[in-house]
Amino acid sequence: MKRVLILGATGSIGTQALDVVARSEGELEVVGLSADRSADALIALARTHSVGRIALTDPDAAARAAEGWTDGEVLAGADGLVRLIAESGADLVLNAIVGSAGLGPTVVALTEGIDVALANKESLVVGGELVTTLAEATGAALLPVDSEHSAMHHLLTGEPAGTLERLVITASGGPFRGMTRAELGGVTVEQALKHPTWAMGGKITIDSATLMNKGLEVIEAHHLFGTPYDRIDVVVHPQSIVHALVQLCDGSTLAHMGRPDMRVAIGYALHHPDRAVLPLEPLDLATHTQLTFEAPDEQAFPCLRLARQAAKEGGTAPAVLNAANEVAVHSFLNGKLTFNGIADVIEATLDELGGTAVHSFETLYAVDADARDLASERIQVLA
Ligand code: NAD
Ligand code: MG
Secondary structure (H helix, E strand, O other): OEEEEEEOOOOHHHHHHHHHHHOOOOOEEEEEEEEOOOHHHHHHHHHHOOOOEEEEOOHHHHHHHHHHOOOOEEEEHHHHHHHHHHOOOOOEEEEOOOOHHHHHHHHHHHHOOOEEEEOOOHHHHHHHHHHHHHHHHHOOOEEEOOHHHHHHHHHHOOOOOOOEEEEEEEEOOOOOOOOOHHHHOOOOHHHHOOOOOOOOOHHHHHHHHHOHHHHHHHHHHHHHHOOOHHHEEEEEOOOOOEEEEEEEOOOOEEEEEOOOOHHHHHHHHHHOOOOOOOOOOOOOHHHOOOOOOEOOOOOOOHHHHHHHHHHHHOOOHHHHHHHHHHHHHHHHHOOOOOHHHHHHHHHHHHHHHOOOOOOOHHHHHHHHHHHHHHHHHHHHHHO
16 A cells, blocks of 8 residues: 655645545555645545645644644644655655645655655746755655656656657647737636636646746656757647657657546556556547647747746746746736736746856745745736
């Protein structure tokens, strides 16, 4: 039996992960759950899945939970989350927290030598080499949960070193595929939240609409697989059936296909190196006769270009990009910034802060805070 700790348990990935655990016929056991502030939802999950220890990073929510739930222990605040991880005795931590708030928990788990199933791509975007170096140093595995990276992990497993030529990450193109930047000027939050193929949390859904999600995924792939940026491509594939491709030195291109259901990628990471048994309808290609591919439009969707620019600059630049994006997306969701304003705020923040050398995780936490402040100031000026 594998002992699993689920961080961000109340979210889209977290709840789907609990479904995968429930179907594991005892192969997986949940030893703890965390959320930010949704106390009632977290308690309900703890009850359903017989979990004795939970953490809420919001101290008020933790206090409410401790009053309402006496069957187990409630840990509070950022320190409580650290304790939940460090004292878990888990074999695997699933990090399904959203945003750069996920970096600290990834670092704690890896430092403890615990394998990490990583949905929180921001950990790698912000933490980059420091995170992968830490994993190597402690011998903890980093298993991708992002569907494209899970697909690439599948495709590259068993492949000898030096045979990989290119990685190709597919993108659905989001709800605004085919629109010009001028047309994007008037789109609403409601339209941006309607993703054509995947049902996900709010932040990543907006990232998918701006194509920033693919930018973050290019950086994530670079760190996970050690592939240079000029060998990582993005191709738009609106049907979301092919999740990624790898091109090898002998001219073969391998594709990973499946229905767009995150439980496949979650199951792969939670059961690795075994297989999950999941009740998914098999893929019938005769009903998917149109699989189309096109180049992304970086004029209409500048976030992909900005992510590549930050990636090339290196150092703290991807952390700046990520922080500015988080603030901008939050403001867009609250009606305080236009859709096109998201890229404008990120570009202005990147131009002003640029990238400097990363000395330690502290450098990254400080840059994350500075970039947030600067992006917020920008948004106020624009408002
Ligand atoms: P979500 O918004 O649905 O859930 C986020 C979870 O994190 C919640 O449990 C919330 O309580 C917790 N959380 C939020 N802020 C926190 C904070 N500051 N500290 C601690 N916990 C906090 O998000 P999601 O869509 O499940 O995405 C989670 C992560 O997985 C993201 O990094 C996202 O990019 C990645 N991902 C998601 C999908 C998907 O299908 N949803 C696919 C690929 C990758
Ligand atoms: Mg993805």
